[in-house]
Amino acid sequence: MNQLIDIIFSASFGYAVIRVTTPILFAALGSLIADRAGVINIALEGTMLVSALTGVAISAYTQSAWIGLLAAMIAGGLVGLLLAYFSLNLKTDIVLSGIAINLMASGGTVFVLYLIAKDRGISSSLPSLVLPKIQLPLIDQIPVIGAIFSNHNVLTYASLIAVLIVYIFLYKTPLGLKVRAVGENPDAADSVGISVIRVQYFALITSGVLAGMGGAYMSMGYVSWFAKNMTAGRGFIALAAEAMGGASPVGTFLTSLLFGFADALSNNLQSLSVPAEFIQTIPYIATIVGLVIYASRKTAQINKIKQQEK
Amino acid sequence: MKRKLAIVLVIIMAMTMGFSGCASTPAPTPAADVLKVVLILNGTLGDKSFFDSAAAGMQLIKDKYGDKVDVKTIEMSYDQTKWEPTLVDVSEQDYNVVVLGTWQMVDALQKIAPQYPEKKYIIFDTTVDYSKGDMGNVYSITYKQNEGSFLAGVLAAEVTKSTLPLANPEKRIGFLGGMDIPVINDFLVGYIEGALYVDKDMKVSISYIGSFDDSAKGKEMALAQYNQGADIGFNVAGQAGLGQLDAAKEAQKYAIGVDSDQAAIFATSDPAKSNLIVSSVLKRVDQSILRAIDMHMEGTAKYGEAENLGFAEGCIGIVKNDNYLALIPAEIQTKLTDLEAKITSGEIVVGSSFGMDTAALDKLRQGVK
Numbered sequence: 302m303n304q305l306i307d308i309i310f311s312a313s314f315g316y317a318v319i320r321v322t323t324p325i326l327f328a329a330l331g332s333l334i335a336d337r338a339g340v341i342n343i344a345l346e347g348t349m350l351v352s353a354l355t356g357v358a359i360s361a362y363t364q365s366a367w368i369g370l371l372a373a374m375i376a377g378g379l380v381g382l383l384l385a386y387f388s389l390n391l392k393t394d395i396v397l398s399g400i401a402i403n404l405m406a407s408g409g410t411v412f413v414l415y416l417i418a419k420d421r422g423i424s425s426s427l428p429s430l431v432l433p434k435i436q437l438p439l440i441d442q443i444p445v446i447g448a449i450f451s452n453h454n455v456l457t458y459a460s461l462i463a464v465l466i467v468y469i470f471l472y473k474t475p476l477g478l479k480v481r482a483v484g485e486n487p488d489a490a491d492s493v494g495i496s497v498i499r500v501q502y503f504a505l506i507t508s509g510v511l512a513g514m515g516g517a518y519m520s521m522g523y524v525s526w527f528a529k530n531m532t533a534g535r536g537f538i539a540l541a542a543e544a545m546g547g548a549s550p551v552g553t554f555l556t557s558l559l560f561g562f563a564d565a566l567s568n569n570l571q572s573l574s575v576p577a578e579f580i581q582t583i584p585y586i587a588t589i590v591g592l593v594i595y596a597s598r599k600t601a602q603i604n605k606i607k608q609q610e611k
Numbered sequence: 612m613k614r615k616l617a618i619v620l621v622i623i624m625a626m627t628m629g630f631s632g633c634a635s636t637p638a639p640t641p642a643a644d645v646l647k648v649v650l651i652l653n654g655t656l657g658d659k660s661f662f663d664s665a666a667a668g669m670q671l672i673k674d675k676y677g678d679k680v681d682v683k684t685i686e687m688s689y690d691q692t693k694w695e696p697t698l699v700d701v702s703e704q705d706y707n708v709v710v711l712g713t714w715q716m717v718d719a720l721q722k723i724a725p726q727y728p729e730k731k732y733i734i735f736d737t738t739v740d741y742s743k744g745d746m747g748n749v750y751s752i753t754y755k756q757n758e759g760s761f762l763a764g765v766l767a768a769e770v771t772k773s774t775l776p777l778a779n780p781e782k783r784i785g786f787l788g789g790m791d792i793p794v795i796n797d798f799l800v801g802y803i804e805g806a807l808y809v810d811k812d813m814k815v816s817i818s819y820i821g822s823f824d825d826s827a828k829g830k831e832m833a834l835a836q837y838n839q840g841a842d843i844g845f846n847v848a849g850q851a852g853l854g855q856l857d858a859a860k861e862a863q864k865y866a867i868g869v870d871s872d873q874a875a876i877f878a879t880s881d882p883a884k885s886n887l888i889v890s891s892v893l894k895r896v897d898q899s900i901l902r903a904i905d906m907h908m909e910g911t912a913k914y915g916e917a918e919n920l921g922f923a924e925g926c927i928g929i930v931k932n933d934n935y936l937a938l939i940p941a942e943i944q945t946k947l948t949d950l951e952a953k954i955t956s957g958e959i960v961v962g963s964s965f966g967m968d969t970a971a972l973d974k975l976r977q978g979v980k
Contacts, residue, residue: 311838317831411657423853529824568828568832571817
């Protein structure tokens with residue numbers, strides 16, 4: 302037990318939590334924007350995969366990690382655009398289209414990987430680059446805090462800033478208001494002259510760009526290569542984190558952090574004397590606990606309103 | 612009407628010409644003495660591990676026997692619904708020998724093999740249950756991975772005790788497994804025994820990723836082990852295990868790879884990482900398949916039996932690449948060579964997780980934590 306406490310209160314654990322959270326947070330923010338515009342982006346997983354591969358391929362080709370990141374974001378946006386075209390113009394079911402994109406990305410990335418790297422498993426033969434880590438001045442000097450918050454990948458900081466940007470965008474800008482209006486009641490939004498389709502297009506593309514940054518982090522920061530299906534369900538965990546966070550930026554951030562914490566805990570606990578099977582369920586137990594708390598708060602609110610009405 | 616008829620006629624003519632064109636180049640009918648061997652993989656190539664190694668084995672067979680064999684590799688992908696139908700298909704066709712692998716194919720093979728007694732089947736990395744029916748046409752190959760990982764354990768323990776630049780004084784080494792399953796635990800048992808052979812007080816941090824493709828999680832777990840004081844780790848987790856190599860680079864610690872020479876994967880693209888991989892335990896699926904076909908050719912193949920292959924047969928080994936030769940002190944190298952000889956001769960018998968009950972395995976794992 303002492304060992305457990307030692308681990309949780311060590312700086313390297315705090316550092317790991319933030320690192321593990323990053324890809325989930327990006328995808329969860331992507332899910333959030335789409336959700337607030339009334340469209341469910343279930344294709345986050347596939348988007349991340351496509352972007353992860355694009356980032357590796359373009360950074361290897363141009364020998365610039367930044368151009369690789371830019372390409373990954375564009376690729377993410379294009380996948381979002383594709384989903385938007387299918388669901389908004391061709392009127393397909395958005396969940397089915399999302400699943401189709403996920404399956405296509407899972408096989409398609411391996412196919413493209415084979416074309417460019419002559420390998421069906423991993424891109425290690427490509428001289429791809431990673432995005433730099435950043436030493437935070439001043440904070441770096443503070444003992445424990447510095448070890449936890451400094452020296453992360455540049456995208457980790459970007460993900461934290463993205464939370465703020467998404468918050469300001471949704472609540473402080475006219476376009477954010479339109480997004481929320483469309484999500485809340487598309488007919489009402491339409492009646493006051495908001496183009497519902499255009500707003501939803503915008504939301505899905507932005508959602509794709511955010512997931513794309515998460516994908517780029519996976520292959521150009523977290524590890525230094527692309528491997529088939531390397532996102533391993535993080536796109537879906539992000540959907541859960543967003544739902545659990547009550548579709549608000551801060552809530553989504555906190556739940557993403559909770560998932561990161563549970564994941565980092567499960568990674569660290571294993572080497573202690575706890576059975577592996579139990580530890581692997583921790584992130585999922587955290588999900589259920591979170592959903593229960595969320596649901597009970599929601600019902601408490603509803604009950605309160607009902608009583609007031611009486 | 613006439614025009615339509617004309618079009619239809621043209622199409623028919625084109626088609627008949629097309630077909631006769633095919634027929635005029637007769638398919639090379641296999642001569643009676645050509646051995647047709649097919650490898651069916653319940654996954655895809657590119658795993659840098661045993662499916663790739665099995666495919667390399669088919670190439671070895673082709674290189675050795677040339678025109679006397681006809682080899683083909685079929686990737687069935689990870690879609691389980693394709694596996695059994697493909698097995699039936701290749702059994703219906705004119706292949707003489709069907710090669711397949713992994714425990715996931717056992718049930719299907721046990722059902723199909725008795726129905727095609729004239730076909731021969733070679734299954735690797737597992738064994739069929741010969742009491743479950745007439746399987747006189749099935750040869751099962753298992754590997755003594757515990758022997759290879761015994762040496763990995765010895766190597767890791769020697770490295771952690773040594774004065775190598777990145778070694779720390781703490782007597783702790785790491786093991787990163789894919790899943791808590793018998794094959795992986797067989798590696799683990801050998802590894803622990805090897806480490807304890809060097810030093811009774813050796814501690815082993817053991818983690819299972821719970822997946823064979825989440826390399827990011829593999830990296831996290833390996834970093835956790837390195838943070839806890841391990842200065843060398845051994846990964847047995849396929850693609851997910853590659854995360855450990857990234858972790859080794861980040862934490863500046865050593866790693867030991869598995870299945871193929873993992874230092875070679877990054878030798879050109881990332882030398883700084885490659886240089887930390889001191890060795891890899893090899894499971895030579897390619898050699899074992901070649902060996903089986905050699906025996907088939909000689910008529911000595913042991914169909915109807917399972918065989919457990921290790922150092923003696925050249926199917927298990929550890930990589931002695933440039934890193935190994937440059938980094939590992941000469942006395943440790945000599946020690947490993949001696950131990951390899953002792954294992955081959957049977958002087959040292961390495962324990963196996965197969966047939967070990969869960970309580971005994973847990974005791975072993977807890978003992979080194």
